[in-house]
Amino acid sequence: MIINVILGLVIFGLLLSFIRLVRSSSIESKVVAIDIMTTISSGLIVIFAFISDNGLFLDVALVYGIYWGCSNSSLFRRRNLVCSILDTFSCLLELFF
Secondary structure (H helix, E strand, O other): OHHHHHHHHHHHHHHHHHHHHHHOOOHHHHHHHHHHHHHHHHHHHHHHHHHHOOOHHHHHHHHHHHHHHHHHHHHHHOOOHHHHHHHHHHHHHHHHO
16 A cells, blocks of 8 residues: 555656656756656656565666766766657657556
8 A cells, every 4th residue: 555655756756857858948857857857767666676675686786876976967067968868769769668
């Protein structure tokens, strides 16, 4: 029961981050929204590891968080962010769907 509530709140946070990504006008806000979505996605993987009682998913969440954290910081440093943000978001969609 409590897992369903936590899972619902995490997915709600992911939805709010997606709305921020779509509706924001500045590039910096879009990068922050993608960073938040990455953090929440790592949390979803950890919750799935807890539900499935498989510690391997914790390693996956760690590698996922490190990889996307580095890529988001490199996106922020570049000046051509619009295309890169869309590429990053499409990669996120490919991971989950």
